[in-house]
Amino acid sequence: QVQLVESGGGLVQVGGSLRLSCAASGRAFSQYGVGWFRQAPGKEREFVATTDWSGGSTNYADSVKGRFTISRDNAKNTMYLQMNSLKPEDTAVYYCAARSSAFSSASKHEYGYWGQGTQVTVSS
Numbered sequence: 620q621v622q623l624v625e626s627g628g629g630l631v632q633v634g635g636s637l638r639l640s641c642a643a644s645g646r647a648f649s650q651y652g653v654g655w656f657r658q659a660p661g662k663e664r665e666f667v668a669t670t671d672w673s674g675g676s677t678n679y680a681d682s683v684k685g686r687f688t689i690s691r692d693n694a695k696n697t698m699y700l701q702m703n704s705l706k707p708e709d710t711a712v713y714y715c716a717a718r719s720s721a722f723s724s725a726s727k728h729e730y731g732y733w734g735q736g737t738q739v740t741v742s743s
Contacts, residue, residue: 705739
């Protein structure tokens with residue numbers, strides 16, 4: 620079991636930056652592949668970014684590639700999502716997730732552990 624708690628969301632203007640954090644507790648965080656997903660009102664939850672147990676292998680949704688960076692610090696049991704050049708269409712509730720595999724995955728169905736979500740609002 621692993622518990623996840625996001626922080627760092629908020630209101631930001633177009634072109635601004637935010638860094639989301641996700642603190643993990645429970646079983647060894649370094650054994651899990653992790654990801655970030657988001658859900659806008661009226662839409663399904665969608666993939667944003669994922670990384671493997673080491674942070675060395677990453678994958679991004681086309682919509683955020685070049686603007687967002689996923690990372691993790693296993694010593695601190697924490698993962699991050701650095702978001703730059705934010706756009707109004709990035710507005711959503713952002714969720715961190717962990718899966719019982721060391722490898723990354725872009726599929727939300729492969730994640731068994733989820734945080735409660737943090738709201739990101741990009742205003743124009």
